[in-house]
Amino acid sequence: MSDATDLPAPQGSPMDGPAIAARGLGKRFGDLVAVKGIDLDVPRGSFFGLVGPNGAGKTTTLSMVTGLLRPDAGQAFVLGRDVWADPVAAKRLLGVLPDGLKVFDRLTGLQLITYAGLLRGLPRELASERAAELVAALGLADAQGKLVVDYSAGMTKKVTLASALVHGPRVLVLDEPFEAVDPISAATIRRILSGYVESGGTVVLSSHVMDLVERTCTHVAVISDGVVLETGELDAVRGRQSLEERFVDLVGGSTEVVGLSWLRTSSD
Numbered sequence: 001m002s003d004a005t006d007l008p009a010p011q012g013s014p015m016d017g018p019a020i021a022a023r024g025l026g027k028r029f030g031d032l033v034a035v036k037g038i039d040l041d042v043p044r045g046s047f048f049g050l051v052g053p054n055g056a057g058k059t060t061t062l063s064m065v066t067g068l069l070r071p072d073a074g075q076a077f078v079l080g081r082d083v084w085a086d087p088v089a090a091k092r093l094l095g096v097l098p099d100g101l102k103v104f105d106r107l108t109g110l111q112l113i114t115y116a117g118l119l120r121g122l123p124r125e126l127a128s129e130r131a132a133e134l135v136a137a138l139g140l141a142d143a144q145g146k147l148v149v150d151y152s153a154g155m156t157k158k159v160t161l162a163s164a165l166v167h168g169p170r171v172l173v174l175d176e177p178f179e180a181v182d183p184i185s186a187a188t189i190r191r192i193l194s195g196y197v198e199s200g201g202t203v204v205l206s207s208h209v210m211d212l213v214e215r216t217c218t219h220v221a222v223i224s225d226g227v228v229l230e231t232g233e234l235d236a237v238r239g240r241q242s243l244e245e246r247f248v249d250l251v252g253g254s255t256e257v258v259g260l261s262w263l264r265t266s267s268d
């Protein structure tokens with residue numbers, strides 16, 4: 001894996017430059033090179049979709065960018081702060097919804113969100129106030145009394161998303177925020193996130209749902225096999241195609257099914 005990178009490190013004051021910058025980020029798991037020197041700029045105020053097939057390296061990349069997984073090579077910056085050299089400053093600016101997050105699930109939803117706010121240094125009253133607002137906005141009617149351990153997958157996703165939002169971060173990094181979420185809740189989440197972007201925040205999310213990315217995101221990066229195949233404004237990346245068609249073209253996958261004749265009930 002090389003440290004070579006096409007893009008220079010973000011220059012100037014943290015007040016300009018991208019919201020998130022990756023420079024030559026690389027990660028190896030044993031013999032597998034999961035991320036191969038990724039360079040990426042997420043513009044400030046963008047709604048940025050990271051798409052790629054299963055195993056492309058999306059979660060690994062987002063984990064390195066948010067300070068959850070140490071890279072073998074390269075650097076990551078949040079609003080100009082080096083995530084690994086200055087983690088406290090970088091993480092203060094971030095709200096993160098990681099993949100497969102383990103939570104304190106013997107708390108109620110309301111308690112969990114309040115706790116996340118307290119951990120982020122909010123005064124108790126403000127943390128409680130915001131937790132109640134988030135619970136109402138996300139339609140978590142059961143959040144008051146029910147323990148998170150008894151939540152459905154979609155409810156758990158919403159409560160962890162609320163926990164990522166409670167301190168009012170400048171940049172949000174969300175790994176599969178719509179996974180397991182019903183369409184009404186997904187529309188609510190999209191509205192909340194769009195409002196956040198309109199007010200100057202930046203959202204980076206990974207998703208497999210091309211239609212949703214196409215309707216929501218301003219920018220996109222297609223990653224496959226640990227490299228960025230294409231990145232830029234959504235319209236520039238998809239051209240005259242749908243994002244899904246462009247994705248299949250770039251990734252080169254086949255949707256044809258070979259074999260499995262035994263699974264066709266008509267073959268009885």
Ligand SMILES: Nc1ncnc2c1ncn2[C@@H]1O[C@H](COP(=O)(O)OP(=O)(O)OP(=O)(O)O)[C@@H](O)[C@H]1O
Nearest residue numbers: 029032033034052053054055056057058059060061
């Ligand atoms: N902790 C780990 N140990 C070993 N291999 C890992 C580990 N984490 C990820 N990998 C491997 O690294 C590659 C990239 O995985 P990653 O989870 O980043 O992909 P992804 O694009 O998020 O996939 P998906 O869309 O399926 O969630 C995969 O081949 C995966 O098996």
